[in-house]
Amino acid sequence: MLSVNEALEQVSKHSFLVPTAQCSPLEALGLVLAEDLVSPVESPAFDKAMMDGFALRSGDTLRGSANLEIVTEITAGTTSEETILSGMAARIMTGAPMPPGADSVVMVEHTQIDSENVDRVQVLRVVETGSHVLKRGGLLTTGQVVIPAGSVIRPIEVGILSDLAGGSVTVRRKPTVAIISTGDELVPAEEEPGPGQIRNTNGPMLAAMAAEAGAEVHRLGIVRDNRDDLAAAIVEGLRADILLISGGMSVGVKDLGPALLAENGVEKIFHKVDLKPGKPLWFGKQEGGESPALVFGLPGNPVSSLVCFHLFVRTALSQLVGRKLTSPFVPGFLLTRDFVNRGDRPVYYPAYVGRKEGAAATIVPLDWKGSADLATLAKANALAVFDANCSYEAGQFISAVMV
Numbered sequence: 001m002l003s004v005n006e007a008l009e010q011v012s013k014h015s016f017l018v019p020t021a022q023c024s025p026l027e028a029l030g031l032v033l034a035e036d037l038v039s040p041v042e043s044p045a046f047d048k049a050m051m052d053g054f055a056l057r058s059g060d061t062l063r064g065s066a067n068l069e070i071v072t073e074i075t076a077g078t079t080s081e082e083t084i085l086s087g088m089a090a091r092i093m094t095g096a097p098m099p100p101g102a103d104s105v106v107m108v109e110h111t112q113i114d115s116e117n118v119d120r121v122q123v124l125r126v127v128e129t130g131s132h133v134l135k136r137g138g139l140l141t142t143g144q145v146v147i148p149a150g151s152v153i154r155p156i157e158v159g160i161l162s163d164l165a166g167g168s169v170t171v172r173r174k175p176t177v178a179i180i181s182t183g184d185e186l187v188p189a190e191e192e193p194g195p196g197q198i199r200n201t202n203g204p205m206l207a208a209m210a211a212e213a214g215a216e217v218h219r220l221g222i223v224r225d226n227r228d229d230l231a232a233a234i235v236e237g238l239r240a241d242i243l244l245i246s247g248g249m250s251v252g253v254k255d256l257g258p259a260l261l262a263e264n265g266v267e268k269i270f271h272k273v274d275l276k277p278g279k280p281l282w283f284g285k286q287e288g289g290e291s292p293a294l295v296f297g298l299p300g301n302p303v304s305s306l307v308c309f310h311l312f313v314r315t316a317l318s319q320l321v322g323r324k325l326t327s328p329f330v331p332g333f334l335l336t337r338d339f340v341n342r343g344d345r346p347v348y349y350p351a352y353v354g355r356k357e358g359a360a361a362t363i364v365p366l367d368w369k370g371s372a373d374l375a376t377l378a379k380a381n382a383l384a385v386f387d388a389n390c391s392y393e394a395g396q397f398i399s400a401v402m403v
């Protein structure tokens with residue numbers, strides 16, 4: 001049986017990059033940049049005033065005050081070719097290009113204008129050379145990588161791209177995820193379960209996790225445990241980049257998944273991983289079709305399904321779009337109570353990550369009743385990772401997977 005890390009390696013190894021697409025900077029929000037954003041220009045493109053005030057030659061103010069002739073006015077979006085000589089100043093607004101000859105800006109608050117003589121300005125202090133001037137190229141040089149490929153576009157990047165990308169951004173298109181919920185016992189959320197039946201928890205939950213992880217979701221609904229229905233759903237689902245099948249992947253009499261996937265050209269890469277919950281995970285890949293597809297057979301138990309999604313499916317989704325960071329593990333949480341894992345598998349235990357003021361982030365394992373207990377996870381925001389056959393003491397640092 002593979003360890004979690006070995007299984008993650010296999011998932012990464014068999015992942016592929018989805019095609020790129022062009023969109024506007026705003027449409028790129030939440031997507032992943034496919035090519036480095038290289039600055040095509042230097043920024044700012046001109047020496048720029050950073051205050052409303054007067055552009056002048058700082059040498060004129062060395063005595064602590066100066067009386068200068070206002071020869072021109074420059075507002076943002078305009079330019080002036082008037083050269084500022086000694087004894088002259090230009091009235092200038094924030095964002096406007098500096099006029100030739102001037103080297104500094106004095107804030108309007110540090111000047112005075114005599115109402116009798118509005119063509120002159122009295123500067124009331126020594127102005128340091130370069131004051132309130134942003135030099136051309138002071139922020140960005142031409143050719144500088146501003147946002148590396150693989151970055152997720154946040155509102156910050158939307159702003160930067162709007163400045164530098166010329167209106168069109170090359171991103172990875174959203175990966176598509178098809179979701180099949182198998183089980184003769186399942187009814188949809190809006191139906192009352194009959195005797196022996198349960199509601200389909202996994203379908204909507206997996207759809208929500210996939211959407212949150214940046215995928216375009218295709219819900220193929222509940223599929224009964226019979227060959228024809230499941231085969232048809234699998235054919236449809238393999239058109240997506242990733243097919244998730246919940247339930248039906250073990251060795252029960254109605255577990256038809258593995259055989260039907262093989263019949264449809266999906267090669268098994270691994271079945272079963274050394275973790276709890278989530279051991280029955282099945283992973284395969286279909287090659288050769290129009291485009292490849294990864295297939296995850298997720299355990300039917302909702303928490304097992306959730307754990308497998310956060311570890312393996314999320315990793316695959318990150319790889320498909322070329323994200324830079326793909327490890328699901330976050331180290332460094334301070335355990336707040338003792339914990340013993342007597343089992344022979346590493347356990348991914350529902351837990352709550354909090355923060356005490358001025359201290360490291362803390363993690364407390366919840367009172368959890370096993371892989372069918374999803375309700376307790378309403379209080380969780382992480383899965384604490386505990387190795388097999390290990391005792392942990394309060395005060396130790398451990399890793400977690402955020403959920």
Ligand code: AMP
Nearest residue numbers: 181183200201202203247248299300301
């Ligand atoms: P299976 O993997 O099909 O053997 O299912 C394992 C357990 O998970 C059984 O108790 C199922 O009833 C339950 N289960 C399977 N699919 C779902 C689902 N979509 N939602 C909630 N529970 C499920």
Ligand code: MG
Nearest residue numbers: 182183247248
């Ligand atoms: Mg089943």
